[in-house]
Amino acid sequence: GNSVTQMEGPVTLSEEAFLTINCTYTATGYPSLFWYVQYPGEGLQLLLKATKADDKGSNKGFEATYRKETTSFHLEKGSVQVSDSAVYFCALSEPGGATNKLIFGTGTLLAVQP
Amino acid sequence: DGGITQSPKYLFRKEGQNVTLSCEQNLNHDAMYWYRQDPGQGLRLIYYSQIVNDFQKGDIAEGYSVSREKKESFPLTVTSAQKNPTAFYLCASSAGVLNSPLHFGNGTRLTVT
Numbered sequence: 573g574n575s576v577t578q579m580e581g582p583v584t585l586s587e588e589a590f591l592t593i594n595c596t597y598t599a600t601g602y603p604s605l606f607w608y609v610q611y612p613g614e615g616l617q618l619l620l621k622a623t624k625a626d627d628k629g630s631n632k633g634f635e636a637t638y639r640k641e642t643t644s645f646h647l648e649k650g651s652v653q654v655s656d657s658a659v660y661f662c663a664l665s666e667p668g669g670a671t672n673k674l675i676f677g678t679g680t681l682l683a684v685q686p
Numbered sequence: 687d688g689g690i691t692q693s694p695k696y697l698f699r700k701e702g703q704n705v706t707l708s709c710e711q712n713l714n715h716d717a718m719y720w721y722r723q724d725p726g727q728g729l730r731l732i733y734y735s736q737i738v739n740d741f742q743k744g745d746i747a748e749g750y751s752v753s754r755e756k757k758e759s760f761p762l763t764v765t766s767a768q769k770n771p772t773a774f775y776l777c778a779s780s781a782g783v784l785n786s787p788l789h790f791g792n793g794t795r796l797t798v799t
């Protein structure tokens with residue numbers, strides 16, 4: 573079946589460090605891919621998305637490129653801030669589906685230290 | 687401002703009692719969803735509804751029930767048949783158009799003792 577695999581956390585970085593959170597997926601067909609962010613005690617917010625191969629999603633300095641050949645959608649940011657500390661979820665929408673049901677990865681906790 | 691309201695934020699119940707979690711949205715979205723979040727397991731889909739008076743089971747529907755009598759509301763009942771109900775529950779909605787993003791509420795943390 574369809575699934576998402578994320579690197580396990582926690583990821584601990586110093587402020588202004590480079591961030592990569594790995595995400596790979598398994599799907600039949602061509603899903604859309606998403607990154608969501610969850611701040612403590614809150615629900616999830618959409619961070620960025622890509623709907624077809626080679627698309628790059630970007631928002632708030634974060635980027636991710638849909639790589640069909642490696643079935644990956646890694647999240648990157650050039651210089652993290654303390655305010656980026658949160659849990660990051662990679663997700664896919666089931667290809668060919670008529671709904672927006674998402675399959676989520678297990679989440680990666682990012683802790684940025686000043 | 688438009689959004690999704692989940693209430694209460696924290697809920698405590700004794701084992702064997704049914705409990706209903708509220709979810710209301712004023713985004714005029716057609717589709718609504720309930721997810722359960724457990725540490726280390728990400729989010730798992732309980733139920734979803736694409737239109738009023740219709741809903742489908744997700745991956746872990748056993749022990750839960752829902753209703754969709756109004757477009758704005760999608761309450762979730764956790765029944766006594768749910769073996770491990772203590773969790774963080776998230777409600778979401780979307781416009782229903784393929785690939786439109788999900789908007790999430792701030793969640794309800796349910797503790798059953």
